[in-house]
Structure formats: structure tokens, C-alpha cells
């Protein structure tokens with residue numbers, strides 16, 4: 023017998039919350055689910071690195087606005103799933 027456990031969240035759900043995830047602005051319960059997903063999903067793990075990279079770029083800018091081009095890239099990734 024295996025213990026009942028919640029299924030992993032789907033990729034699109036994980037990716038949509040990645041930005042909030044790296045900013046630690048997701049609720050702990052969601053944070054845990056995303057961490058669990060990233061642990062087994064190579065694809066989203068790569069996307070996490072991408073988001074972190076973007077944050078680094080944004081941190082180097084004087085504006086705190088996310089460039090539309092970056093938003094578009096993120097959305098494009100989600101649509102490709």
C-alpha cells in the first residue's frame with residue numbers, strides 16, 4: 023500500500039507561479055507544491071533558471087517594470103506546454 027498523496031501540479035500551473043515563487047510571494051502550501059514539481063520536472067527546472075536570470079537582469083535596471091518582451095517570452099513558454 024502506498025500512502026495517498028496529492029498529485030503534482032501540472033506544468034502550466036507551476037510555470038505561472040514561478041515568478042511569485044522566486045520572489046517568495048506564494049503561500050507556503052503552493053511553494054511546497056512548486057518545489058516538489060521542480061524536483062522532478064526538468065523542463066520547469068530550466069524555466070526556473072530562466073526566471074532567476076530575468077530577475078537578475080531586472081535587478082540591474084533602474085526601473086522595476088518587467089519589460090513586455092520578457093513577459094511575452096514567459097507567456098510563450100506557457101503556451102508551448
Ligand SMILES: [Zn+2]
Nearest residue numbers: 033063065066
Ligand atoms: Zn513541469
